[in-house]
Amino acid sequence: MRYFSPNDVLFLIQAAQWTLYLSLLAFAFGGLVGFVVALSRVSSSTALRWVSRAYVQIFQNTPLLMQLFLIYYGLSLVGFSLSPIVAAAVALTFFSSAFLGEIWRGAIEAVPRTQFEAGESLALTPWQLYSHIILPQAIRIATPPTVGFFVQIVKNTSLTSIVGMTELMRAAAMMNNATMAPMKVFTVVCLIYFVICFPLSLLSRKLEVRLHAGR
């Protein structure tokens, strides 16, 4: 056993890098899939709407922890052994795409019906209508909650420690085992998460105020 030293804080900060990488991965892939989910949710095709809705419900209404277990341990039992980082990225992608898809669907539906009518009446194709009229307005509406959701992604990456991702949370658990100083270790860890998340929350709030001021 040894004491919790300033050097250990540096070790935790290094591990926090992985928290950031994982968050960015989850946001990038979750964003790509989430965009498709959002468009499917408002699609004119009943089948697409139904499938995307089921997708969202499944991943929103089950714990991310269970999804991680299934993807990491479950898949390895049936012969697909994923490395911790891949399993973590896949699970976080499902998770964030379901939520981002819903946030963005809401933003698209918040664009007034009359904007769709005006665009359709000008003989635009659905693709032209969305790319030039609906999405530019939806993106403005969606930006504050999207930044806000990034905070949720950052915090939820801590769950991936359970499948062996050495990000901030797992590094902290290891550090705690070595030093037996849980108060110190986890306080520092909380501070690191806070330092990452708080500016994002502030940014989200600021964007929201600006959005409403612009109306």
Added chain:
Amino acid sequence: MPVVKVKGLKKSYGDMVVLHAVDMEVAAGEVLVLLGRSGSGKSTLLRCLNGLERIQAGTIEVVGHQMSYEPAPLRDLRRDVGIVFQQYNLFPHLTVGQNIMLAPKLVKKLGAGDAQAKAKEVLAKVGLLDKFDAYPERLSGGQQQRVAIARSLAMEPKLMLFDEVTSALDPALTGEVLAVMENLARSGMAMVVVTHEMSFAQKVAHRVIFMDGGRILENGPPKEVFVNPRSQEFRSFLSA
């Protein structure tokens, strides 16, 4: 050759019938004003003409296009039909110029130079050439509505539909929009106008239709219809 031919049009929302077997025609260059109380079906009829509302029975032919709800033929029809709405419905993230040039560029594949020339031409027509680079939120309601008219005109429609376009404006701003519409009527544009402005109906319309309960009760030149209403409903509408 009529620009609008409607036969036996029936429209309902669920069990509620809002248009009963309506027949109607609009001749080239004709200004038709639709009058009626709220809920009489006049706006719905207007919106059926460019396919914003789907009908359950009957036929609609607009500037030579048979109404179809298939995407491509419907777009072909809409290229030839402009519509102006009560709430202007300008695109708030685009400038006045961009609002007007969008459809000519995307739909008619006009080059940037041609689209700009067209936009300036129609903006001049509604007296707002100096607002080319302004965003809609910087304009008054009357100015926004004139931009909306210009946006439709830039597509060189053969028929213009107006859906209560002055109802959201204060009286002071109503005049400038009606003046633009009057000029347009004089230029020979075929127009179907849903309005509550009786003076516009009397002065500008070639023909007036009065609707009540989803049926056409009066149909004729304003001089006849206003002087000799055939229906009790129109008489009470006029005296209200």
